[in-house]
Amino acid sequence: MEELKKAVAREALSFVDDDMVIGLGTGSTTAxxxxxxxxxxxxxxxxxxxIPTSHQSRLLAIESGVPVVSLDEADAIDIAVDGADEVDPALNLIKGRGAALTMEKIIEYRAGTFIVLVDESKLVKRLGEKMPVPIEVIPAAWRAIAEELEVFNARAELRMAVKKDGPVITDNGNFILDAxxxxxxxxLDMEIELNTIPGVVENGIFADIADVVLVGTREGVRKLER
Ligand SMILES: O=C[C@H](O)[C@H](O)[C@H](O)COP(=O)(O)O
Structure with a gap:
């Protein structure tokens, strides 16, 4: 699995050119x-x-010798590169296992070309088949939103931290519901609907924004384009 991640990450370098501003995603593949x-x-x-999408990618960029700028310092973002948790046949995504979905979406939405790196286990027929949809919420609203999600036939759980007591706190100071x-x-419709619930900051459905998906397989890297 690690070899497949490395193979797609190497392939993504072919999109890099001099003088580019690059959105840096979060997670083990983007690392x-x-x-x-x-x-x-x-x-x-x-x-x-x-332009990092999280504390994780910022620290890693600095350690790896990639100069970083913040979103408000950049005139434009040429490409963005990131992993995903699920990819459907129309290249819609679920993202947010690492709780970085909000900054990821802000930056990847603005990139000239958004390149997604996955291994073949992430390809699904329908979004939600294997993974829940992470939803970043204002902490005080978590329970009300979890109840409201029942209207959408979803069961939501508050994501709990592993090396901290209590819930996961995102880089923006919010909670995550896994629905x-x-x-x-x-x-696309679900992505828009979820964001209309008051207290929802952003959700992990990324419909219609991936331009290229590089899929790591045992036979090599496959390139899917929208
Ligand atoms: O918040 C985290 C991100 O959306 C990740 O990009 C996504 O979970 C994929 O991560 P990984 O490459 O570690 O599977």
């Missing part, structure tokens, strides 16, 4: 990309800047 990008910048003396839906027929 390889950030490390390889640091090596490429050094080898080819590139003038490339990264298991009976069925998601229309990802």
């Amino acid at each position: 390889y990309f950030i490390k390889f990008l640091g090596e490429l910048i050094k080898e080819e003396e590139l003038e490339v800047y990264g 298991r839906f009976e069925r998601i027929d229309d990802p």
